[in-house]
Amino acid sequence: MSTAACxxxxxxxxxxxxxxxxxxxxxxxxAVKKAAISDGLCHVYVSHTTAAITINERADPNIGVDLVxxxxxxxxxxxxxxxxxxxxxxxxxxxxxxxxxxxxPVRNGQLLLGTWQAVMLVEFDGPRTRQLVxxxxxxxxxxxxxxxxxxxxxxxxxxxxxxx
Numbered sequence: 798m799s800t801a802a803c804x805x806x807x808x809x810x811x812x813x814x815x816x817x818x819x820x821x822x823x824x825x826x827x828a829v830k831k832a833a834i835s836d837g838l839c840h841v842y843v844s845h846t847t848a849a850i851t852i853n854e855r856a857d858p859n860i861g862v863d864l865v866x867x868x869x870x871x872x873x874x875x876x877x878x879x880x881x882x883x884x885x886x887x888x889x890x891x892x893x894x895x896x897x898x899x900x901x902p903v904r905n906g907q908l909l910l911g912t913w914q915a916v917m918l919v920e921f922d923g924p925r926t927r928q929l930v931x932x933x934x935x936x937x938x939x940x941x942x943x944x945x946x947x948x949x950x951x952x953x954x955x956x957x958x959x960x961x
Contacts, residue, residue: 818861
C-alpha cells in the first residue's frame with residue numbers, strides 16, 4: 798500500500814478589474830516548492846463563487862481576453878433572477894462553467910504543465926481579493942509485491958504507470 802504526505806498553502810490574489818485573467822503559475826509552483834514534494838499531485842482551488850481556476854495558454858495574453866469576451870457573449874449581464882439580489886448572476890454562472898479548481902501532476906518537484914500552459918485565476922466580479930488553496934499530495938512508490946500483483950491483475954501495463 799502507498800503512503801502519502803499532504804500540504805496546504807493559502808494564496809491571496811488581488812484582482813483589479815471586473816473581468817480579469819491572472820497567470821498564477823509562479824505562485825502555485827512556489828507553493829509546490831514549499832511543500833517539498835517530488836512526485837504527486839497539486840490541486841488549486843478558489844473558494845469563491847464568482848471566480849474560477851483554469852489552465853490555458855501563457856504565450857498570448859489575448860487568450861484571457863478572448864475567454865472573457867466569449868463568456869460575456871454567451872452569458873449576458875443583468876438578465877438573471879439572482880441579479881435581483883446582488884446584480885452578479887452572470888458572474889456566478891461563468892464561474893460555474895469554468896469551475897473552482899484544477900489538478901496538476903507533479904514530477905521531480907515541478908508542475909507537469911505543457912510548454913504553453915499556465916494556471917490562471919479568472920475573475921468575474923472584481924475587483925476583489927481572492928483566497929486560493931493549493932493542496933499538494935506526495936505520492937510514494939507502491940511496495941514491490943503490491944505493484945507486481947497489480948500488474949499481474951492487468952490493471953497496469955508497466956512500472957511507468959505505477960510510478961508518478
